[in-house]
Amino acid sequence: MPLETETAGLDELAGVVPTQSNWADGVQAGERPAVSVILSTYNQPDWLERVLWAYAFQRHGGPFEVVIADDGSAQATRQRIAALRPQLPFPMIHHWQPDQGFRKCRALNAAIELARGDYLIFSDGDCLPRADFVATHLRLRRRGRFLSGGYIKLPMDTSQALTPAQILKGRHWDYDWLRANRMAANRQSARLRAPPLLARLLDLISPARASWNGHNASAWKTDLIAVNGFDERMQYGGEDRELGERLVRSGIRGLRVRHRALVVHLDHPRGYVRPEMISANRAIRRAAAKAGARWTDFGLRPGPAATGNERDLVGDR
Numbered sequence: 001m002p003l004e005t006e007t008a009g010l011d012e013l014a015g016v017v018p019t020q021s022n023w024a025d026g027v028q029a030g031e032r033p034a035v036s037v038i039l040s041t042y043n044q045p046d047w048l049e050r051v052l053w054a055y056a057f058q059r060h061g062g063p064f065e066v067v068i069a070d071d072g073s074a075q076a077t078r079q080r081i082a083a084l085r086p087q088l089p090f091p092m093i094h095h096w097q098p099d100q101g102f103r104k105c106r107a108l109n110a111a112i113e114l115a116r117g118d119y120l121i122f123s124d125g126d127c128l129p130r131a132d133f134v135a136t137h138l139r140l141r142r143r144g145r146f147l148s149g150g151y152i153k154l155p156m157d158t159s160q161a162l163t164p165a166q167i168l169k170g171r172h173w174d175y176d177w178l179r180a181n182r183m184a185a186n187r188q189s190a191r192l193r194a195p196p197l198l199a200r201l202l203d204l205i206s207p208a209r210a211s212w213n214g215h216n217a218s219a220w221k222t223d224l225i226a227v228n229g230f231d232e233r234m235q236y237g238g239e240d241r242e243l244g245e246r247l248v249r250s251g252i253r254g255l256r257v258r259h260r261a262l263v264v265h266l267d268h269p270r271g272y273v274r275p276e277m278i279s280a281n282r283a284i285r286r287a288a289a290k291a292g293a294r295w296t297d298f299g300l301r302p303g304p305a306a307t308g309n310e311r312d313l314v315g316d317r
Helices: 045-055 075-087 104-114 133-140 156-161 164-168 175-180 189-193 196-205 221-226 239-249 275-291
Strands: 005-008 022-025 035-041 064-070 092-096 119-124 127-129 145-148 150-153 217-220 253-256 262-265
Touching (some): 045 075, 045 164, 064 104, 075 092, 104 221, 150 189, 217 239, 221 239, 239 253, 239 275
Parallel strands (some): 035 064, 064 092, 145 253, 150 262
Antiparallel strands (some): 145 217
């Protein structure tokens, strides 16, 4: 997709929320990181702050950058990022696009192009990573594979209890603390207690499909470019899975790491979900499967089928 990204210093952007073009601030000069973490967000600055603090305490993964794919958040998100930037130990790129409906896929494609790492890890701005999250993705990466990670969904009471101060204490991976703050005891939350050897065994024997999960997946940047990234016609509901299905058809198979690479998901309302979004996405996936599609004309680089009206389709939140 053609980028309309402006790079500017924070002083120039102070008090200004762009309305007509996309922009990225905070692009750091210097050595290129081996990995870029891409986080999607929309009007959740409190959750995003918690997630960024969790990434500040990653261990053994080496240098990485964070690219925030912002689908049109209001000024509060930009202000929060600006305040956090000097406190965080990693370079951060904030890509913003105008709020014209659910266009997460377009924001993610822009983030792919901005990312400087050869290897890209994808998650959301409401998913707290365990301290070994980046290191685990890097350790398990393989040529010809993408990684399919897992998550633990938290209720709202537990999510709100996980303040930045608690995250700095590592409470988001403390099973007993989370249970004391109303996290359910079930098979999903039990992953938090699995030692490394058991987690590896569970990944090997799990019947779950190794799908591309927007909250926790990773791949080589070259493989994502080869399938033309995300299909920008797609809105909420399976838009991440569709990318994974094209990767598989192109020979890039999923590797299940859902017990070894984990995030915990902070609860939030989903007022943007519309039945028509999901049905439209299903139709796109069915058509792509029938055609054996490895490439989308509606991705990073528009193809012949991407007429202006189709590619610029937007929908209500």
